[in-house]
Amino acid sequence: MNFFRHQEEARRNTGRLILLFSLAVIAVVLTVNLLFIAGIHFATYSSTEGSRAFEIYDGEHWAVVSFTTMAVILISSFFRQLSLSKGSDVADSLGATLLDPGSREADERRLLNVVEEMAIASGMPVPDVYVMEDSGINAFAAGYQPSDAVIGVTRGAISALTRDQLQGVIAHEFSHIFNGDMRMNMRLTGIIYGIVFIGEIGRMIVRGSHNRGFTTRRTDPRAAAFGFALMAIGYGGEFFGRMIKSAVSRQREFLADASAVQFTRNPDGISGALKVIGYGAGSRVGSPSALEVSHFFFGPVMRFRRAMFATHPPLDERIQKIQPGWDGHYLQPRMQHIEVRDFAYNDSDAISGFSAGQGEAPENVDSSDTAVAHADTGYEAIPYEARGEEFLRSEIAIINAMSAEALVFALLMSGSTEETAREQQNMIQQRHGSDTFREALRYLNEARRSDKEVRLELVERAMPALRRMSLRQYRTMNQTLVSMIQLDNKIDLFEWCLYRLILQYLGRHFGTLPAFRQKRKSAHALADDIAVVLAYVAHAGTKNYQAAVLAFEAGITSEQLLMRDCNPEHAPHKSLKPLNKALSALIASAPEVRERVMRAISVCVHHDGKITMEERDMIRTLGAILETPLGMFENPAELID
Structure with missing residues (x-):
C-alpha cells in the first residue's frame, strides 16, 4: 500500500x-x-x-x-x-473524554497498548486516546497531521471487541492518518x-x-x-x-480497510470487527455533532434511508472485499474481562505488519480470549533487575506530566559525561524543583542501563503524558533542554534528535511551532536542501570521509532523485544550522517529494550494508520532522533494517 x-x-x-x-x-x-x-x-x-x-x-x-x-x-x-x-477539538465536539494514559482498568489498558504499539512501530508519536460513552462499535481519527492526530473509540468497541479486532479498527484509523484523509x-x-x-x-x-x-x-x-x-x-x-x-x-473507507489488513497482516481482525457490528451491536453514535463529521468514523454513525447519503459502504460489501469467501455469518461480541494481562512494555514488533521481514515477535497477550484476566495490569511483576528499558516502559504506562518531563531529562543526560550530567542535574533542581530532580535521578540510572537504540522510542511513548503539561511548563522544559544541550558547547546527534522530536510533537500541540504552507516545488527545485540533508545523514553513519562521500552519492543519484553534480561537502561538523534550514524548506514540500527524500536517505544509509544506531535515530527523527512516519512506507523494515 x-x-x-x-x-x-x-x-x-x-x-x-x-x-x-x-x-x-x-x-x-x-x-x-x-x-x-x-x-x-x-x-x-x-x-x-x-x-x-x-x-x-x-x-x-x-x-x-x-x-x-x-x-x-x-x-x-x-x-x-x-x-x-486540532484533533482534540473534534473529540471535544463529540463529547468524548480523554483517556488517562495511566489507566489501570483492563480494557482501557488494552486499548492504550494497542494504540501505543501501532504508533511506535509506525514511527509516529503516540496519539491521545479519547473515549465516547456509546454502546455502538465505532472509532474515529482526527487532526491535520500525524503529529497532532487523536484516536477516539466508543465504549462499545472497547468492551465488545477482541484484541485482534480492536487492533484492526485502530489500524483502519491509522491508515486514514497516513492516507491524508483527515485533512x-x-x-x-x-x-x-x-x-x-x-x-x-x-x-x-x-x-x-x-x-x-x-x-x-x-x-x-x-x-x-x-x-x-x-x-x-x-x-x-x-x-x-x-x-x-x-x-x-x-x-x-475501502482504502482504509485494505490498509488495515496490510498493517496487521491479519484480515480476521478488521473483518471480525465488522462482523460483530453486523451481529447486532451496530455502530451508532449518539452525539448531535456526529452527523457533521460522520465521514471521520470507522462505521456509519446512523442509518441512512438513501444510499447516496451513506458515508460508508454496506457492511457486507466491506467484509467481502476483505474476505472474498465469507459465508455471511456474523460474530457475537466477546465476553468481557476475559483477556490476559496487557503488559505495558510490550514490544512494538507485536504489530507484524510494521516489521515485515523481521519475523513475528512473541505476544504477551493471548488474543484467543481463553485466559482469565486480571484488572491489575501487572506493572509490579517487572523485577527491578530487568533491563532498564523494560522498567522505563512500564513506568511510562502510569506516568504523569512531571515524571514524563523527568524522563526526558534523564534520557538526555544518559549520554552526557559525569561532569556535564552533574551541571545538568543542578539546572533541573533549580528550575523544576526537588521532585522533578529526584525523579530524573531515578530514571537516569535506568536510562544508562537501557539499550541506547530505544531512547527515542521511550520519548515517543511518553508523549501522551507530556501533552498534559501546561503551556508554561512546556516552555520551561524547552528552555531547560536547550540549556542542558548547550552546557558542553557542542550538540551531538542524539541531543539534536531528541530536541527536534520534542519540538515537532509538542510544539505543534502547544501551538509554538509555526505552520508551514505547502509549496508545490519539485525535488530538483529543492536540490540544494536535499543535498544538505543527505550529506548530514552520510556523515552521521561513518567517520570515514570517503565512505560518507560514497553514501551521499548513492543517495543523491538513486532512482528516487536522479540528481547529478551535487556537492557532498554540505555537513560542517560544528553546526547543525544548515540542516535545520534545509529541513524547513523540505517540510513545506509536497508529500511525494518528502517520500522520495526519505527513500533516498534509506539508500544512503544502506550503502555500506549496515545501519548504525545514529542512522536509526536520524531516520526516525527525519521521518517525524517531514511528517513521513515509517508506517507510510510499503515495507518500513527496508528503511531501518
Missing part, C-alpha cells in the same frame, strides 16, 4: 472537490442574486410600467451581493475548519458548513421577522419570505454537499 500515492490521490480528489464545491458556491451566489431580483420585482411591479427589477438591480448591486455572499461562505468555512484544526475530511466539513451558514442566516431572519411587543405580535411577511428563501438555498446546498461528501468517503 503506497500511502504517498494515496495521499497524492487524496490531494487530487481535494482539487476536484474544491471544483465541485466552487460550482456549488457559484450556484448559491447566483441564486441569492436572483432572490434579490425577485424581491425587487414584486416590490416594484405595476400593471402599467411592469417590473423595474433589472433597472434598479444593476451591475454594482450584483457585485456587492455576490461578494458578500461569497465572503459569508468562505469566512464561515474558514472558521469552522479552524475550530476543527480532506476537515476541508469537506468546513466547506459544507459555509454553504449551510447561508441557510442559518435565513433562519435568523425568519425569527427576527416576528416582532414581539408588550401587547402585540407583528410579522413582516416580506422578511419572512426572504428568510425562508435563504434557508432553502442554504439547505439545498447542503443536500448536494452531503452527496459529494458521502461519495468520497465511501471510496476512502
